[in-house]
Amino acid sequence: MKVLHLLRAIARREEGQTLAEYALILVLIAVVVIAAVTLLGTQIQGVLQSIANAL
Numbered sequence: 001m002k003v004l005h006l007l008r009a010i011a012r013r014e015e016g017q018t019l020a021e022y023a024l025i026l027v028l029i030a031v032v033v034i035a036a037v038t039l040l041g042t043q044i045q046g047v048l049q050s051i052a053n054a055l
Contacts, residue, residue, distance in 0.1 A: 007022075
């Protein structure tokens with residue numbers, strides 16, 4: 001919810017062009033986070049599986 005409030009505050013304060021730049025930055029951050037979770041997810045799954053096997 002805080003993100004929505006932040007975006008609304010930015011939308012009220014900034015011009016449309018700057019808002020588009022913020023949106024592009026948010027999309028870039030989202031892509032990086034998704035890529036990191038995808039790459040690390042398989043490694044984390046392996047660690048959790050070894051723990052489960054040890055139990």
